[in-house]
Amino acid sequence: MFESIWVVLDMHFLGFLKATGMTLRLTAVSLALAVVIGLVFAFLKLSRNPIGNLLANAYIGVVRGTPLIVLLMFLYFGISEIVVLSSFWAGSLALAIHAGAYVAEIFRGTIQSIDHGQHEAARSLGMSRRLSMRLIILPQAFRRAIPPLGNQFIIGLKDSSLVAFLGVSELYSRAMTAAAANFRPFETYLVAGLYYLVLVLIFTWLVNQLELRLTPDRRAAA
């Protein structure tokens, strides 16, 4: 069996690597969009505007209440009705809409977790509501958001495999094609799994580095 893993690796190493590039592009684009969407909806949910609240709750509720694959297909075909998009962009958009809901909840949670005294201290110094948000609350909320965001990003990386069903030739799609052709599905998916695993490990390390870099106070105290 180990020999056949080598055979599969030998056959597909470069092909999988190329497909990994596509997986990374999908992940990067969808998560960058998800952060923007997440921020907007976090603010809507925190705002005192009832229509904003309703909108945010509806969006988050729908996304949380439906399986990703259903949402993906629905959005893919829905989006294709309105505009002509490549499967890459349709897939990225759908993944972003999905992850955005979770990112919104992460930001809402961390913004709310900042002690109200921080805001009051900022206001007492003459800062406007907006300035206090920008200089005092958000920087602290972002730092607190890094661990759960990192977690969500790992989920997003793995979720990107579902876009294979839209015909994007990323890692999982490549593995499916390869397995069908080489009649060694077990080894092929094992190798694909290893690729994902290595990506996740690298990513976890990066998130930890980022967290350290962004918390100089904790570094100094340690």
Next chain:
Amino acid sequence: MNVIETRNLHKHFGDLHVLKGVDIAVAEGEVVVIIGPSGSGKSTLLRCLNFLEMPDEGSEVLLDGEVIDPARDNLDKVREKMGMVFQHFHLFPHKNVIDNITIAPENVKGVPRKQAKATARELLEKVGLPDKEKAWPSQLSGGQKQRVAIARALAMDPEIMLFDEVTSALDPELVAEVLQVVQDLAAAGMTMVMVTHEMGFAREVADRVIMMDDGIIIEQATPDRFFGSPAEERTRTFLGQVLHA
């Protein structure tokens, strides 16, 4: 002239009537100490002075003799002129000491960074922490945090300082270093209103002591009269409790 003044100040939180018509006036350079039982509305009074809480309709707060109208006046500008120091410091944990002090002057007043830093260093000198400018709040003791918080408020060059139980969260051995800074400020002529349970300090530093209970001012007098021969029964009871505690 009075730096700050209230007329018929009322404040409700829902059905809870917390301030029931408070009139105070603080003259330039005056040090006013407010005492009273927990829940009597002392913090709410301070917070209404700088509009962290919105006073009820019909209340008047005057700064430098001008009535502040929340609907018309820019309250951010009003707050610039009043420094506030809190019981729990509320330093900005993501900024080091010097940036805690410079962030408001730079971003609110547009003071150039270099100048803001120079002022911050002078203030750190004043509060006895010249070697801490690069430290993070998490590395400071409570007393040091509170002295940085005082420097941070002073950096906006306020006309008046509001202190709300600034030593209540401190270990006993750290109280003196903070009170010393407040006393130095008073000696330098800063106008201030201070809520505190430090009776010794009130007696020594205050120009006037105000007793509050249940949302009203019970009595006010010079420290000698206030502590020597309090006129009101409630004041005597309260003093009896805190002085023998």
